[in-house]
Amino acid sequence: MMLIVKFGLFEFLNIETALSAFNFSVLILATVLIAAGGNVINDLYDVEIDIINKPKKVIIGKFISEKAANVYYIFLTFLGVIAGFYVANSVGKPGLAAIFIGVAGLLYMYASQLKSKLLLGNIIISFLVALSLLIVILFDIFPAIILAPSESQLHGTQIILHYALFAFYINFIREIVKDLQDINGDRKGNRNTLAIAIGRKRTITAVFILGIVAIAGILVYMYLYLYTSQVVVLYFLFALVAPLLFFVIKAWSAEHHNDYTFLSLLLKIIMLLGVISIYFQKFLLTNYA
Structure with missing residues (x-):
């Protein structure tokens, strides 16, 4: 990254x-x-x-x-x-x-x-x-930065901040999913995770809602920042929105340890695809190059 x-x-x-x-x-x-x-x-x-x-x-x-x-x-x-x-x-x-x-x-x-x-x-x-x-x-x-940040420095900083927010949010969801995976050991270790505090069913519902919010956030980001490039829009749709949609569908019916393991792996892949999308920013940056 x-x-x-x-x-x-x-x-x-x-x-x-x-x-x-x-x-x-x-x-x-x-x-x-x-x-x-x-x-x-x-x-x-x-x-x-x-x-x-x-x-x-x-x-x-x-x-x-x-x-x-x-x-x-x-x-x-x-x-x-x-x-x-x-x-x-x-x-x-x-x-x-x-x-x-x-x-x-x-x-x-x-x-x-x-x-x-x-x-x-x-x-x-x-x-x-x-x-x-x-x-x-x-x-x-x-x-x-010498006296004041240049336009390119400001633009680069803005892009990094957007991706940092994405990394924080997706990893936060994955941390909750990992707590679902580890609930048995965490309970023995007297840990107060969300899965233990409110139970598996409510926690996976929370994961489902967080996933929906992630999809909505990416769609809004696409509308505000990516609409000028068809290549970038298509990448975000197929590499991020589609896997996240699949994630929330699987999360809705997740009940067992293997389900949580699969969801955790899927979020890893989504994070990787999100990192790769930084490369596609060049299609939007002609005016700044």
């Missing part, structure tokens, strides 16, 4: 940016390392629950020890923060390094405490997914 934005959207718009290709690669590396550390610490706190929810995918305790996992967590997070410091200093904004420290801390708090709070954990993870796009603005566009 970050690569498509940098070497697709930004280059086509000819946006003045701050990061070289190498430094942008370090930004991606920092993001991946922090996220990897977050996955490790999350697995550490979820060992007993994962034995119930996904016994075949448990790594800690089977393939590596908890002690080794802690070492991996510290190592990955430390390298991620160091890489973040390097990128922040390379653009002359050392204070931006605090973002990576904050994200690492938030991932730790999520794994140890916040994921047990009703909807709070879902919101945090969805925000961090969106943040992986927003940091491109903070590190690549913001430091390159």
Whole structure:
């Protein structure tokens, strides 16, 4: 996603940016390392629950020890923060390094405490997914602004904000679906997820409604921003609206674990197709190139 934005959207718009290709690669590396550390610490706190929810995918305790996992967590997070410091200093904004420290801390708090709070954990993870796009603005566009942002910088920022909102919303739905998948282990772990708080049936109804809202939002976005390009409109209709329509149809009748697993996979595919759609923005950007 970050690569498509940098070497697709930004280059086509000819946006003045701050990061070289190498430094942008370090930004991606920092993001991946922090996220990897977050996955490790999350697995550490979820060992007993994962034995119930996904016994075949448990790594800690089977393939590596908890002690080794802690070492991996510290190592990955430390390298991620160091890489973040390097990128922040390379653009002359050392204070931006605090973002990576904050994200690492938030991932730790999520794994140890916040994921047990009703909807709070879902919101945090969805925000961090969106943040992986927003940091491109903070590190690549913001430091390159001299006196005032150029038209291309403003337009590029607007597009990224739209996609960050899309990433947040679709991932938020998927987090709720994952809670449906993991309800048995979460219940044993005394977690207060939406599926536990209001039950499976009401939760899947909420997922259905959120899916309908997503479809409506994309249709409104198409009407407001994409109507000038038939290619982009067709892509959004067939690659995003149609799969989301299929998603809500399947969600309406979902009752079993396999149904929730399929819905989660479908949302992953929709997110991927949404990322790819950034490439098609070039058909709308002739006036800005």
